[in-house]
Every structure is written in C-alpha cells, then in structure tokens.
Amino acid sequence: MQKVLLIKAKRFGDSRGWFSETYNVARFAGFGLNEVFVQDNHSYSKPIGTLRGIHFQTPPHAQAKLVRCIRGRILDVAVDLRQGSPTYGRWVSAELSAENGDQLFVPVGFGHAFVTLEPDSEVTYKVTSLYAPSHDGGIRWSDPDIGVDWPLPPGGAVLSDKDTALPFLRDFDSPFAYDGTPLTLETV
Numbered sequence: 001m002q003k004v005l006l007i008k009a010k011r012f013g014d015s016r017g018w019f020s021e022t023y024n025v026a027r028f029a030g031f032g033l034n035e036v037f038v039q040d041n042h043s044y045s046k047p048i049g050t051l052r053g054i055h056f057q058t059p060p061h062a063q064a065k066l067v068r069c070i071r072g073r074i075l076d077v078a079v080d081l082r083q084g085s086p087t088y089g090r091w092v093s094a095e096l097s098a099e100n101g102d103q104l105f106v107p108v109g110f111g112h113a114f115v116t117l118e119p120d121s122e123v124t125y126k127v128t129s130l131y132a133p134s135h136d137g138g139i140r141w142s143d144p145d146i147g148v149d150w151p152l153p154p155g156g157a158v159l160s161d162k163d164t165a166l167p168f169l170r171d172f173d174s175p176f177a178y179d180g181t182p183l184t185l186e187t188v
C-alpha cells in the first residue's frame with residue numbers, strides 16, 4: 001500500500017503566467033507512486049462549506065485518488081480505514097487551492113472527503129479504478145470517533161442527501177487491510 005502524499009507543484013513562471021506538470025509518470029514513480037489512473041473526475045461546488053465525503057469504493061473496485069483544486073480552495077481529508085491499523089479512524093488533511101497547486105494522493109484503504117473554503121470551488125482528481133456504484137461506500141462526515149476538525153462557515157456544511165445518511169465508523173466492517181504503512185503526511 002501507499003502513503004498519503006502531499007505533492008507540491010513545480011511552476012515555471014514567465015511573463016505570460018506559469019506552466020506546471022500536474023502528473024508525470026517518471027516523477028511520481030520517483031516517490032513510489034506507480035498507480036495507473038483510469039478515470040479523471042471534476043466536481044464544482046457552488047456554496048462555501050460544501051462537504052463531500054467521507055467516500056471510498058470497496059474492493060475489487062477500490063480507488064486511489066490524486067486530488068487537485070483548480071478553482072477556489074478546499075480542505076482535503078484522508079481517513080485511515082485500514083482494518084488493524086494503529087491509526088484506524090485517524091485522519092490527515094491539507095489545504096489545496098488553485099493558488100498553491102498542491103495535490104493530495106489518497107491511497108486505497110483511506111476514505112476521502114473535502115470541504116470547500118471558498119464559493120465556486122472546483123476539484124479534479126484522477127482515480128485508479130472505474131466508478132462502480134455497487135461498490136460505493138462512505139462514513140458519516142461528522143463521525144465523533146473520527147473527529148475531523150472541519151472548518152465550516154456559519155451556515156454549516158452543505159451536503160448531499162446521501163452523505164447526510166452515511167453510516168458511522170462503529171457500524172462499519174472495513175474491507176481494507178493494514179499492511180504496516182504508517183499514517184503520515186509526507187510532502188514531496
């Protein structure tokens with residue numbers, strides 16, 4: 001399995017603006033990321049405080065995700081859902097924005113969620129397995145056993161109907177196994 005990684009962008013600025021590679025198979029292999037991405041996703045969230053998650057797909061359709069914010073700003077969160085992990089239910093997060101160009105790599109075995117910190121935020125992400133609605137899974141964003149410290153606006157979280165009714169961690173029998181990879185947030 002893989003570590004959660006915060007991947008910094010290299011931007012080459014000139015009088016026109018800048019250029020940046022967002023994915024390069026050789027560079028990514030250099031920090032141990034050899035995933036094959038098979039689908040690209042793009043979501044737009046109008047209100048500030050839009051919260052999507054905590055989501056995953058179960059095996060054999062489990063997905064690793066490479067997440068980037070291309071407009072606005074989000075707090076992106078990865079939750080350790082690996083059965084037997086000493087950090088089961090714990091989470092790491094990073095602020096991703098159009099401005100910083102950072103990407104979060106969320107490996108298989110982690111739930112993924114984000115909240116928008118600005119209105120009109122757009123997120124794109126690559127995934128390693130095709131969408132399989134029959135293997136869609138989720139945990140409640142507000143689960144007290146996870147305790148994500150969501151930075152919410154005064155109006156609170158804006159959620160899909162599905163996300164308001166997701167189960168809690170205590171009722172979840174995780175299909176993901178712990179392989180000894182520690183929960184860290186390494187920056188590369």
Ligand SMILES: Cc1cn([C@H]2C[C@H](O)[C@@H](COP(=O)(O)OP(=O)(O)O[C@H]3O[C@@H](C)C(=O)[C@@H](O)[C@H]3O)O2)c(=O)[nH]c1=O
Nearest residue numbers: 041043052053055056065112113114130131132160162
């Ligand atoms: C995720 C997904 C959804 N859809 C459809 C199903 C549904 O009608 C509509 C909206 O789906 P959702 O409500 O699940 O979208 P959303 O809440 O944005 O779900 C996403 O949340 C983030 C946090 C993730 O990590 C993603 O993997 C995904 O789970 O889009 C696809 O066609 N392909 C896909 O890959």
